[in-house]
Amino acid sequence: MSMLRTGLRAAPKARVFSTTATRAILPAGPQVIDGTVNDAAKIPETNPTHGSYHWSFERLISVALVPLTVAPFAAGSLHPITDAVLGATLVMHSHIGFQNCIVDYIPHRKYPKSLKAAKWALNGATAVVLYGLYEFETNDVGITEACKRIWKA
Amino acid sequence: MASRILTRPLFAPQLASPLRRAAATQIRLAATKPYSDAPHANTIISKPGHESIINSTSADAYELLVAQRKNRPIAPHLSIYQPQLTWYSSAANRITGVTLSGLIYLYFMGYAAGLPLDSATVAASFGAFPYGVKLLTKFGLAAPFTYHSWNSCRHLVWDTGRMLDLKNYYRSGYAMLAVTAATTLWLVYV
DSSP states (O other), X not given: OHHHXXXXXXXXXXXXXXXXXXXXXXXXXXXXXOSOTTSOOOOOOOOTTTTHHHHHHHHHHHHHHHHHHHHHHHSSSOOHHHHHHHHHHHHHHHHHHHHHHHHHHSOTTTOHHHHHHXXXXXXXXXXXXXXXXXXXXXHSSOHHXXXXXXXXX | OOEEEEOXXXXXXXXXXXXXXXXXXXXXXXXXXXXXXXXXXOOEEOOTTSOOEEEEOHHHHHHHHHHHHHTOOOOOOTTTSOOOHHHHHHHHHHHHHHHHHHHHHXXXXXXXXXXXXXXXXXXXXXXXXXHHHXXXXXXXXXXXXXXXXXXXXXXXXHHTTOSOSHHHHHHHHHHHHHHHHHHHHHHHXX
C-alpha cells in the first residue's frame, strides 16, 4: 500500500542540493535486487557468432554497400540482380543497425522480456520487408530506377 | 533474524537523543534473503518527537528498498555534457541511420501490405507537390543519406585502426561535414 503511494507521487520533487525540480524522462524500470554488492559481476558467455564474426559481417556489409550504391547511379541502370543484391544488402544493413540500437537501449538485466520481444519484433519486421522487397523487384521497376524516377518527378 | 528499518526521513534534523544513536546502530536491511524469514508480529516503539522503530520481515525490507529505488534520481548526462563534434556526430550518425532505415522498412512493409506505393503512383504524387515541398523533401532525404554515407566512411577508416587521435578525428569530421554539404547540394540540384 505504501508502495502504491510512493509510485503515484510522480510529480517533480526537489532534490537535496538543488533548487529546481527533477523529472525523469522514463519511469524507473522493475527493480531487481540480485544477490549482494559483494558478488562478482556476471560475465556474459562468449560466442564468436555474436562477437567477432558478427562485427566482421557488419563491416563487410557496410563496405559492400559503397560500390553497390554508387555504381548503378553512376553507370545508369544496371542488371536487376545487382539491384536486388543492393536491396537485400541495404535491408541486412538496416537490420544489423536496428539490432545494435535494441541491444544498446534495452539492457538485458533490467528488461529481459522486452529485449527478447523487441528482437523478435525486429525479425518479423525484416521478414516482411524482405518479402516486400521481393514483390517490389518482381512487380516494379527496381530500386535504382524507382529512385531516379521519383527524384526527377 | 528480524530486520529493523529506520523510518524517519534521511535528512531530518539530528536529534541528540540516546534513542537516535541506538536506532542508527540498528539499521539492517536484509535484502539478500527476501523470503527466508517467517513473518512475525510487528511491534512499534515510538515516543513523541522521536523516531519509531518497526520490526518487520526481510520481505518488507525488500519491498521498501524497491520502493525507495524507484524514487531515486539519475544524474544528468546528455543534458550537461559539452556539445562536441565527437558525440554529436556519432549521435547524428545513428539518428540518420535509424531514420533512413525506418523509412525503408515502412515503405516496404506498406508495399507488402498492399498499399498503393508502386513507383508510378509515388512518382506521380511527388511530381504533383508544389516545388517548395519537393525541395524540402529532397533535402530531408538527401542530407541524412549523404551524412550517414560519409560518416560511415570515417567509421570504416577507424575500424582499420587509423585516424583515431583527436586531431585527425576533428580533421576528418570537418572534411566529412564539408563533403556532406556539397554532395547534398549536388543531389538536390543536379
